[in-house]
Amino acid sequence: MEEKNDGKNRLVDFSMNNGSEKAFKAIGIVSLILPLSFLFILIIDTAADGIPRLNWNFLTSFPSRFPEKAGILSALVGSIYLIGLTAFIAIPLGIGAAIYLEEYARNNWFTSLIEINISNLAGVPSIIYGLLGLGLFVRFMGLGRSLIAGALTLSLLLLPMIIMAARESLKMVPLELREAAYALGADKWMVIRKVVLPLGLPGILTGIILSMARAIGETAPLITIGALTYVAFLPKSLTSPFTALPIQIFNWISRPQKGFHVNAAAGILVLLTVMLLMNALAIWLRMRLQKRNI
Amino acid sequence: MAKLVPGRQADLHLPRSLIERGVGSVLFMCAALSVAVTIGIILTLLLETIGFFQHVSFKEFFLDTEWTPLFSNRHFGIWPLVAGTALTSFLAMITSIPLGLTAAIYLSEYASERIRKVLKPVLEVLAGIPTVVYGYFALTFVTPLLQRVIPDLAGFNALSPGIVMGIMITPIVASLSEDAIYSVPLSLREGAFALGGSKLRTIFRVVIPTAFSGIAASFILGMSRAVGETMIVTIAAGQQPRLTLDPRVPIETMTAYIVQVSLGDTPHGTIEYRTIFAVGMLLFLMTLIFNLIAHFLKKRFIRGVL
Amino acid sequence: MKEDHRDSLEFDFSGIRPEEAIISTKDLHAWFHNNLVLKGISLSIARGKVTAIIGPSGCGKSTFIRTLNRMHELVPGARLRGHVFFDGQDIYSPGVNPIMVRRKIGMVFQKPNPFPMMSIKQNVVSGFLLQGIRTDQIDEKVEYYLRLAALWDEVKDDLGKPASSLSGGQQQRLCIARALAIEPSVLLMDEPCSALDPIATAKIEDLIHSLRGRYTIVIVTHNMQQAARVADYTAFFYLGKVIEYNRTEILFKNPAKSHTEDYITGRFG
Numbered sequence: 001m002e003e004k005n006d007g008k009n010r011l012v013d014f015s016m017n018n019g020s021e022k023a024f025k026a027i028g029i030v031s032l033i034l035p036l037s038f039l040f041i042l043i044i045d046t047a048a049d050g051i052p053r054l055n056w057n058f059l060t061s062f063p064s065r066f067p068e069k070a071g072i073l074s075a076l077v078g079s080i081y082l083i084g085l086t087a088f089i090a091i092p093l094g095i096g097a098a099i100y101l102e103e104y105a106r107n108n109w110f111t112s113l114i115e116i117n118i119s120n121l122a123g124v125p126s127i128i129y130g131l132l133g134l135g136l137f138v139r140f141m142g143l144g145r146s147l148i149a150g151a152l153t154l155s156l157l158l159l160p161m162i163i164m165a166a167r168e169s170l171k172m173v174p175l176e177l178r179e180a181a182y183a184l185g186a187d188k189w190m191v192i193r194k195v196v197l198p199l200g201l202p203g204i205l206t207g208i209i210l211s212m213a214r215a216i217g218e219t220a221p222l223i224t225i226g227a228l229t230y231v232a233f234l235p236k237s238l239t240s241p242f243t244a245l246p247i248q249i250f251n252w253i254s255r256p257q258k259g260f261h262v263n264a265a266a267g268i269l270v271l272l273t274v275m276l277l278m279n280a281l282a283i284w285l286r287m288r289l290q291k292r293n294i
Numbered sequence: 295m296a297k298l299v300p301g302r303q304a305d306l307h308l309p310r311s312l313i314e315r316g317v318g319s320v321l322f323m324c325a326a327l328s329v330a331v332t333i334g335i336i337l338t339l340l341l342e343t344i345g346f347f348q349h350v351s352f353k354e355f356f357l358d359t360e361w362t363p364l365f366s367n368r369h370f371g372i373w374p375l376v377a378g379t380a381l382t383s384f385l386a387m388i389t390s391i392p393l394g395l396t397a398a399i400y401l402s403e404y405a406s407e408r409i410r411k412v413l414k415p416v417l418e419v420l421a422g423i424p425t426v427v428y429g430y431f432a433l434t435f436v437t438p439l440l441q442r443v444i445p446d447l448a449g450f451n452a453l454s455p456g457i458v459m460g461i462m463i464t465p466i467v468a469s470l471s472e473d474a475i476y477s478v479p480l481s482l483r484e485g486a487f488a489l490g491g492s493k494l495r496t497i498f499r500v501v502i503p504t505a506f507s508g509i510a511a512s513f514i515l516g517m518s519r520a521v522g523e524t525m526i527v528t529i530a531a532g533q534q535p536r537l538t539l540d541p542r543v544p545i546e547t548m549t550a551y552i553v554q555v556s557l558g559d560t561p562h563g564t565i566e567y568r569t570i571f572a573v574g575m576l577l578f579l580m581t582l583i584f585n586l587i588a589h590f591l592k593k594r595f596i597r598g599v600l
Numbered sequence: 601m602k603e604d605h606r607d608s609l610e611f612d613f614s615g616i617r618p619e620e621a622i623i624s625t626k627d628l629h630a631w632f633h634n635n636l637v638l639k640g641i642s643l644s645i646a647r648g649k650v651t652a653i654i655g656p657s658g659c660g661k662s663t664f665i666r667t668l669n670r671m672h673e674l675v676p677g678a679r680l681r682g683h684v685f686f687d688g689q690d691i692y693s694p695g696v697n698p699i700m701v702r703r704k705i706g707m708v709f710q711k712p713n714p715f716p717m718m719s720i721k722q723n724v725v726s727g728f729l730l731q732g733i734r735t736d737q738i739d740e741k742v743e744y745y746l747r748l749a750a751l752w753d754e755v756k757d758d759l760g761k762p763a764s765s766l767s768g769g770q771q772q773r774l775c776i777a778r779a780l781a782i783e784p785s786v787l788l789m790d791e792p793c794s795a796l797d798p799i800a801t802a803k804i805e806d807l808i809h810s811l812r813g814r815y816t817i818v819i820v821t822h823n824m825q826q827a828a829r830v831a832d833y834t835a836f837f838y839l840g841k842v843i844e845y846n847r848t849e850i851l852f853k854n855p856a857k858s859h860t861e862d863y864i865t866g867r868f869g
Contacts, residue, residue, distance in 0.1 A: 021494050028400025031393045032413060035464045039420050042431045049434070096324030104318055105325070107676065116589070118328050123515065123585040124578065125522020127549050128335060130556070131574040135338035139562060156331050163328070176713040180775070182674060184782055185703035186730035187310070189317045194730055198717050210422070217424025220524035220549065224556045224570075246426045246525075253430050253529055261434060268427050279422060283415045304704050304785070306689055308697040 043272065050265030058266055062232040063248065067259030072267050074231045075248035078147070079216060081235055082244055085151035086158065086215055091208055093155070094162030098204075101163070102170040103192055122160035129157040130224025138225050145226035148238040153221050158211045165207020169200040202289045206282045213278035217271060219246040245271050339578055342571030349565050355572070361535040361546075363569045364555070374535035375573060378545040382456045382527050383520035385541060389460025390516055394467025395509065401468070402475040403497055417465035425462070429529030432458040437530060450532030450544035459526050467516045474508025474595060475501060508595035511588040518584035522577060524549035548573050613846040613856060614644070614833050622647040622786060622816050623668060623705075628682035630663050630672060637663045639840040640682070645786075645833075650808060650817045652831035652848065654824055656863070659837040661820045665788045668818065669705035670698035686786075703731070706784035710791045712771035714763035714778070721759040723774055727782035741781060749777035750807050769800025776807065780815070787811070789819040793826065805830050824864055828852050836860045 061071025097118075105111040133153030143149040173196050181191040222244055229251040231243040245267060252264035347355070350370040358371025397417075401410055437454040441447045447454075478501050486496040502509065532544025533554050546554070552570045560566045618624070621644035630638035637660045645651050645668075653661040666672040668684055670691060683690045691701045714723045724742045728735045735741065742759065746752040751773040758765070763774055772792055779787060789808075793801040808817060808830045821827050827834050828848060835845040836859075844851060844860045855861045862868055 021492070024396075024494055025400070025404055028396050028404060031396040032400060034393060035397075035420055035461050036413075036416060038461050039416075039423070041435070042423075042427070045431065045435050046427070093324050093327060096321045097328060100318075100321035100325040104321055114325050114328060117332050119589065120582065120585050121328060121331060123518055123581060123588075124335065125519075125524070125549065125581055127522065127524045127552055128339075128574055128578050128581075131552070131571060132331075132335045132338050134556075135342065135571070136334055159328060159331065163325075174713075176709060176711055177715060179671065179674065179709060180713045180715070180778075181726075181730050183669065183671060183702055183707035183709075184727040184730050184778065185699050186727075187314045187699050189311075189314050190730050190732060194726075195715065214422060217422075217426065219424065219426045220528075220553060223553050226556060229557070246424055249430070250426050250525065250529070253426070253433065261430075264430055265434075268430060271424060272427065275422065275424065276419065279415075279419050304687055304689075304700075306686070306691060306696045306700040306704070308700045310697065 046265045046268050046272070049262055050267070050269045053262050053266040054269055058263075059270070063230055063251075067252075067257060067263050070252075070260075070263055072245065072248055072270065074234060075243050075245045075267070076270070077234050078227075078231070078242040079245040081147055082150055082154065082242065083212060083216055085147065085238075086154040087208070087212060089151060090155035090158045090162055090211075094159050094208075095166050095204060097159070097163045098166030098170055099192060099196075102167055103188070103196065118160045118163055122164065125220075126157055126218055127220040127224055129153055130221030132156065133221060133225040144239060145228065145241055146239040147235050147242045149225055150222055150227055150242060150244070153225055154215050154218060157218065157221060158215055161211040161214070162208060165211065166200070166204045169203025169207065170196060172203060173199045202285055206285045206289070209278050209282040209285070213275050213282070216275055216278070217246055219250055222247055223250070335578065339571050339575040342568045343575045346565070346568035346572040349568075350572075359537050361551075363566055364558075368565075370569070372573070372576065374537045375546060375548045375551055376576075377537050377539065378452065378527075378531065378535065378547040379521055379549070379577075381452045381539055381541060381545060382459060382523075382531060382547055383517060385453060385456025386459035386463055386520040386523075387513070387517055389457050390463040390467050391513055393460070394464045394512070394516070395471055397464065397468040398471035398475055398509075398512075399497060399502075402472050403493070403501070414469070417468060421462065421465040421469075423462070425523060425525040426529070428458050428462055429455070429526045432526055432530035444542060447542045448532075448544050450530065450534075451542050452531055452545050453541040455526045455530040456541065458530070459520055459523055462523075462526070463516045463519055466519060467512050470512030470515060471505075471509045474505040474512065477508075478504045504598075505595065507591040507598065511591035511595065514584050514588040514591065518581045518588070521584070522549065522581050524553060528553045548577050552577075611842050611844050611857070612643070613844070613850070614646075615847075616644045616646045616833070618644070620644075620646050622687060623818075624685045625667075626683040626685070628664075628667060628684065629680065630660070630667055631677075631679040632663075632675065633677040637840050638667070641840075641842055643835060643842055643845060645816060645818055647816055648813050649832040650812055650819065650830055652827035652834045653818065653820045653837060654822070654827050654834060654863075655837035655843075656868070657822065660840040661837045662790050664837065665707075665790055665818055665820050668786075668788055669702045669707055671702070671707060673698070703782055704784050705786040705788060706779035706782060707788045707790065708772070708775050708779055708792050711795050712768055712775050714766075714771050714774050716762065716764050718763060719760050720755050720763050720766070720774060723763045724777050724781055726778055731782070745777040745781045746774075748780055748811075749773045750803065750810070751777060767800070769796050769803055772796060772800070772804060773807065776804075780811075784815070786816040786818065789817065791820050791822060794822065801826070824852070836863060838863070 058071045059076065060073050061069060062073055064070040101114065130153060133149060137143045137149040137152050138145060177195050177199065178191055181195045227247050228241050228243050229247055231241065235242045249264050249267040249271065252260040252267065354370050355372050358369050359373055360369035360371050361374045362369045401413065432454045436458055437449060437451065440454055482500055482504055483496055486500040491499065527547045528550040531547060531550060533546050533550060534544045535546040536543065538545065551573055555566060555570045624644040626642050628638055628641040629636065641664060653664060655661050663672060667680060672678050672680060684692060686701065686705065715726055718726060721742050724745050725735065725738055743752060746755065751770060754770060763771060766774060793804050805826065811817060819830065831848045834848040834851045836843045836851065838859060844855060844857045851860065852864055855864065
């Protein structure tokens with residue numbers, strides 16, 4: 001491990017073959033610029049389409065048959081409820097599982113089963129979680145096509161992500177501090193509560209924000225469990241039918257009329273703004289964390 | 295004050311507190327829940343899939359070449375959906391492998407620490423954009439753009455979502471490949487340099503072959519993502535199951551079919567309802583196999599290098 | 601290294617009588633996985649005295665003091681056989697809660713490890729927080745233990761500052777204050793000066809002198825001069841065994857074993 005590379009341009013380079021070296025560097029830069037310019041064009045193109053429709057009315061109106069009158073109120077509120085509920089369910093479970101695996105688990109077959117299982121779950125397509133939600137929450141538990149069924153489905157989808165991120169940050173808490181706490185006569189739970197969790201929290205938070213940013217854009221599992229595409233009311237309880245921002249956007253995209261495509265672009269701008277803000281927050285938190293650790 | 299009087303013993307006995315005993319079990323249940331989720335997925339898929347195969351024979355499912363469960367003249371041949379998934383995934387992979395791998399080599403071997411620090415989070419953002427957004431972009435921007443070059447490209451086609459999906463997967467391939475390339479020990483590179491190899495030659499003859507199983511794992515995980523990707527292909531590839539390898543015409547992937555049925559109001563217990571679980575089961579198995587292969591390759595790589 | 605076969609099996613020349621001992625170990629074996637690191641240690645620690653454990657690295661001296669307050673078992677793969685009697689009770693007997701043992705036998709580590717998320721003041725009373733004990737007169741306690749650890753005058757105006765703002769030597773004294781605040785009878789110190797400069801080391805040694813009598817101190821050190829300066833008794837460990845245990849001045853001036861002599865004269869180690 002020690003001799004792992006630590007910097008760039010590890011060795012002095014007396015390039016004898018300057019031409020191909022330069023050519024490769026250029027290809028490398030292009031293959032980075034290409035996806036990035038793609039991202040840039042995507043945002044510009046969507047903004048050009050959507051900004052004309054982006055106004056207060058758009059944010060505060062229910063969907064409508066007339067594109068100019070339609071808004072994202074029910075979708076926006078639905079998404080906020082959905083993410084709030086999902087966070088409420090998934091965060092404690094995810095952190096709990098991470099603490100168990102990092103602090104309590106013995107080195108036995110069941111622990112490795114859980115670990116392999118979690119990394120596998122992280123690779124299961126989100127639409128499969130939708131089918132699980134449909135079979136388990138909507139039908140078997142009889143929750144119907146409700147807000148709570150959607151939140152439970154998204155929670156299961158996010159769980160592996162949250163667990164893996166939380167484990168990474170718990171791993172970073174120095175062993176010496178745990179030992180110091182034990183030597184002061186603390187029991188395990190106190191060590192975790194007063195030392196390990198406070199120190200791991202910023203890292204855990206970064207992971208949680210990133211996974212929530214992903215949850216906000218999830219579409220396929222919600223369609224599968226039957227989130228409605230046309231909802232002209234706000235959810236009143238956990239068992240209310242609901243819609244969400246990405247579902248509303250998808251609905252507008254599938255309409256043939258160009259007016260609805262404009263709505264979709266405006267909706268995408270709202271979605272991207274929320275998502276990018278969350279990403280920026282997570283990156284900022286991570287950078288602060290790195291600074292503190294140095 | 296602290297000096298102990300001999301004979302007066304300190305009490306070292308204290309039963310573990312209730313919280314201390316309870317917490318461990320509660321946390322264990324959180325972790326065990328993940329196993330329950332897997333069992334839940336398998337059971338849900340299996341139950342409805344068994345119901346499906348009571349009506350449709352394996353022979354029809356795997357040998358018929360038409361998929362028309364929603365028409366009056368029903369056919370249940372899975373191949374058109376598999377072909378749609380394979381085609382779009384293939385297009386995504388031939389986009390993302392060259393881009394992702396060169397980006398990884400550049401980031402690991404040439405880019406300065408500062409560039410890496412800026413680019414990696416930006417690439418993460420690219421991978422985190424909601425897929426419904428990519429779908430919109432494929433349908434309203436990339437397809438019209440491609441139609442200028444390929445005039446007979448249909449409005450719904452495999453090419454445009456395939457390329458867009460490839461761009462989406464590029465950061466995943468790049469990031470995982472870079473991890474593998476970056477962890478090739480310095481001593482191996484030094485060995486090659488000591489023999490007078492140029493930097494580029496060293497990268498392609500020594501570094502990449504050493505990191506190969508790690509890089510291959512990144513390709514396979516990317517492939518797994520492409521196979522399971524839903525919204526891009528649903529929006530931009532169409533909903534016409536078709537046994538073809540022509541990227542210009544509308545097709546339907548396995549995932550898009552599940553969405554198509556979910557959008558309609560298909561009653562529970564009907565054969566149409568069960569088809570989505572049968573398709574889901576096949577999809578689950580495919581991604582599971584990909585993930586297990588990637589897991590195995592990664593393990594082999596870690597063992598081989600470190 | 602010469603081997604002197606006339607050396608007897610006898611190693612304990614300390615003359616500590618059973619009623620003087622606060623801790624005594626009996627046939628203590630310790631493993632990491634299948635690696636035997638302590639091979640039957642039987643040793644008595646005198647109440648109110650300073651005892652130094654010396655020996656080359658890997659001799660088991662750190663493992664030994666970690667078995668005295670049941671810190672050893674926190675390391676994955678650690679096992680143990682034998683007895684450690686604290687005040688006549690076997691701390692490894694069933695029913696004994698390691699938490700209670702650690703409240704009576706405190707510990708200071710190699711690297712200063714104050715809690716980074718707490719202020720200096722909070723660090724001093726962190727033991728109460730971690731034990732879930734509500735405590736009053738916090739300010740008085742903070743001052744008392746910081747004075748005891750000879751740190752008060754240097755930090756009295758900065759009590760609210762994070763502990764990381766202190767120098768290494770100050771951090772280590774803060775860790776000592778923190779350990780003393782839970783009122784243990786024994787303080788174990790695992791190479792407490794190995795990360796410190798000579799001036800900071802001298803301060804810690806002065807502190808050890810001032811605590812003598814009031815606390816029993818066991819200090820592991822790789823620095824023989826330090827052992828000679830601070831300890832009443834010294835045990836020389838080699839390859840998981842006690843080679844010689846005696847009053848410090850005798851052990852250094854007139855060692856009974858050739859091994860000990862080789863080590864303290866710098867012929868190996």
